[in-house]
Every structure is written in structure tokens, then in C-alpha cells.
Amino acid sequence: MTRTVQNRATAPRSAGDRARRPASSAAGPDAPKRRLSAADRRREILAKSIEYFATVGFDGGTRELARHLGTTQPLLYRYFPNKDALIQEIYKVVYLDQWNPRWDSLLTDRKVPLRQRLQTFYEEYTDVILNPQWMRIYFFAGLKGVSINERYLALVEERILWRLLREFRAEYGLPAALEPGPGDLELAWQLQGGIFYYGVRRYVYQTPVQLSKSEMISTALDSFFAGYKSALDRSRPTPRSS
Amino acid sequence: MTRTVQNRATAPRSAGDRARRPASSAAGPDAPKRRLSAADRRREILAKSIEYFATVGFDGGTRELARHLGTTQPLLYRYFPNKDALIQEIYKVVYLDQWNPRWDSLLTDRKVPLRQRLQTFYEEYTDVILNPQWMRIYFFAGLKGVSINERYLALVEERILWRLLREFRAEYGLPAALEPGPGDLELAWQLQGGIFYYGVRRYVYQTPVQLSKSEMISTALDSFFAGYKSALDRSRPTPRSS
């Protein structure tokens, strides 16, 4: 319907056309970029594909994707054997290459109060995942039944939640031998899910929210700390720690 | 690829074929149902379409949908003007016609302790929404950018969260004039989101979870109560209430 005119569209080939730049239609007026190096072109395809598929979903067409790139559709197949291979590559980039190694040390640095560590971590971490692009890719992938989502959830458990629980127990002087159990993990998921759902409401459904991201994180952490403390007290009533 | 044989497939029309039932291919061996009344057929199309689109997404084809119904594809267009109209109808059924009016009185029945009210409510409510079908429809719809999701979130706020906050304050003897504020709402969303994300993990991504649904609800509510109490104490430190 809204198809834009193609480069040098109907006229097969008129002699004087040679020197004219193809104007790279949809990519904007500024686009002197034809004939990129193979590596650059591949990178660009990947980047723009993420934008494109995040907005329209993975059922978006390759022709429209090419238009978004300012090139033609068959070019995609020089850099990716087929559409699915391109999508798999997107998964990898979006999911796995985003974890900042610094967060590993940040989360376990016991010189800093845990509450503060978590606030810092979640503010940075949510900068990465709480945006329309990441979240939409995440859901599109999940609904397609892709195994990468399971791997992502496992990664969250391992790198964030278990760590968080261990640090919590360390901070409040519980014996290290007493490892957190399944119920504790589910409680940590409550925190993670609450924060995540804020992102869903705000960035996927674009519903007005009441608090800024920082305030929300602070609220969520306060609630989690209070909840977890009370849960620990309930399971093994400690003498008042004054 | 895996296309099943069509009714009286290639042979155009052989005379003796008349009496044979078309066996209604994909609908199972038992299916003596041809020529339903218009109303019944419409209902059936709607019901099976929900199943179908919940599994494959709204980009699923009408031909495969018809196969799932045990009929032919053009029949769909006798009951729905086009595919999108069918989908819109699905939204309406799945989203809006599921609220049980009894929940209104259940949530506000102050003869019952709030903690218990909420446990009962969320167990019943999650029976409705925490299943693959509902959740997948929910996400497919949201990713398509349909406004019905916003209406649903508004409905949750109005019918569940604000009510929950008011009841909480009533139960703990805060002046009714002191209405809950935006921060409180966000805290209630933490509860809702935590419970919802349990459903995402379990029913969308089919990840193993550590607690049963009831246990998870109980944990979530405990945590919320502890968190909200401590938040209220923090905002207005009360003299010890014992």
C-alpha cells in the first residue's frame, strides 16, 4: 500500500542514469553509503534488523527490512544464508552480549552495603533491558518458542538471583552453610518480576507509570528487603539483633 | 509440508462419493458435525481460533486454522468479514469477558481478613489468566500494538490494585481520608508483576519453577504485606501499635 518508489524504478536502464546516486530511499536524505566493506555491511544489517524486527516482529518481510536499510532485498542473502539465520544472530547479540562483566564484581563487593549495590546494579541493568527494543525482541522470541529464552532465565537466576540471596544472607549474618532454598529463589523472582513488569507496562504497552525508574527500583528493593527479612524471621525466629 | 489429505482430495467428483462423511480430517475421529447452525458454527470458530492463535500467533494462516476446525477456509468468511475482525472478537472474549463479578464483593468484604481475601482472590484470578492460552494471547496482542492492552492494565488498576490499597489502609486503621498515592500504586504493581511474571516463566517459557501457584501467591502476599507495612511506617512513623 504505502510502498515507496523503488530506485530507478520502472525505466529499465537509461544511459544517463549511471552517475546518479541511488539516494538510498528510506534511509534519509543523508546516505552516501553504497558499497560498504563486507564486515561493515554485515554489522549494519544486523543493527538495523534489530530496530526493524523490534518494531514489526519477526514476521516482518525481508523486502521492507531492505527498504529500512536503504538497499535491496537480495543483498541480505549475501550476508546471511536465510532469514532465520539472521534472526538467530539477533538473539545472540541482544541476549547474551549485553551482560557487563563489571556487574559480577559489583554484586559481590561486600565493602559496599548490599542495598546500595543492588540499587546501582539494577539501575544499570535496567538501562540495558528496560527499553522497547530489548523487551519486544524478548517477547517476540519467547512467543516463537525459542530456546534462547530459557537460557536467558537461567542466566538471570545464576548471575543475579542466587547471588543476591547469598549476599543477603551474608550481610545479615546468617551461617554461610545455610544456603538459600527454593522458596527464597521464588521470592527473588518476585523482585525481578516486579521490576520487569514495570518495563512491560512502560515500554511495551506505553502505559503511564507513577514513578521514575530509579524510584521504582528503590521501592521494589525496599519492599523486597522488608519481605525477605520477615520471611527469614518467620522461618527461624531470631533473637532481636538490636 | 505436513499437509494432511484433503476431503475427497484429487478426484474431482465421483458419483458414489456422495454419502460418505468428510471425516472432518484434523478434528479427530469423532466428529459427526457438519452443517451446524449459524450461531453454533460461529461459536465454534471463535473457540478454536483462540486455541489456534494462542499456539501459533496471529500470523497463523486461515487455511491451517480451518484445518484445525475440520472445515474449509472460505467458510470462515461467512462468519467473519475478514481475519482482523475475527481477531478483534478474540480480544474481546479473552480480555473483558473473564472478570468474575463475585470478585468485586470478595475483595471488599471486610468481615474477612484482607490477607485471606487476597489469597482467595489471586488463586481464582490466576486460574483464569495464568495459563498458556491467556498469556500468549495477551502478549501477541500487546506486541501488535493493540489498544486493548492498555484498557486491560487500566482495568487491573481499577478493579484490583486501588481496591487492594484502600482495603489495606482500612485494615490497618489508617484514616480513610488519607488516600493511597502514586508510590503506593507502584508498590501494588510490584505484587501484580511478581505474580504475573511467575506465569510468564511457567506458562510461556515453560521454565521449571520452585513453588506451586498457591505457595507462590502466599509468598508474594507475605512479602507485599511486609513491604507495604514498612513503607507506611517509614513515611509516617507510628507509635508501636501493639
Add this chain to the structure above:
DNA sequence: CAATGTTTTTATCGATCGATAAATACAACA
């Protein structure tokens, strides 16, 4: 300039999509 190698485009194929029109099978009624 001409020769060579890589990038990009043009043109096209077969499959499948949503949708429509016309023919056919069935059920109710006379």
C-alpha cells in the same frame, strides 16, 4: 586506460497468504 574481483541490483521462481465467486451438499418445508 583496461583487467579483475567484489558488491549490489534486476528479474524471476514457487509457495503461500487473505479473500471472492460460483458451484454443490444438505436440511426444512411444501
Add this chain to the structure above:
DNA sequence: TGTTGTATTTATCGATCGATAAAAACATTG
């Protein structure tokens, strides 16, 4: 039983999909 009305199927159209092959445009060398 024959007539009539509705439910259902057969056949098909135009558009679009992913993908491929061949031609053209460009950049890099000599």
C-alpha cells in the same frame, strides 16, 4: 417427493513471501 434456503466446498485471483540466478555497478589494481 420436489422446492427452497442456507451451509459448505471447489476453484481461483492478486498480492506478497523467502529465496536464487544472472546481470550490472563499482572499486582496486595493473
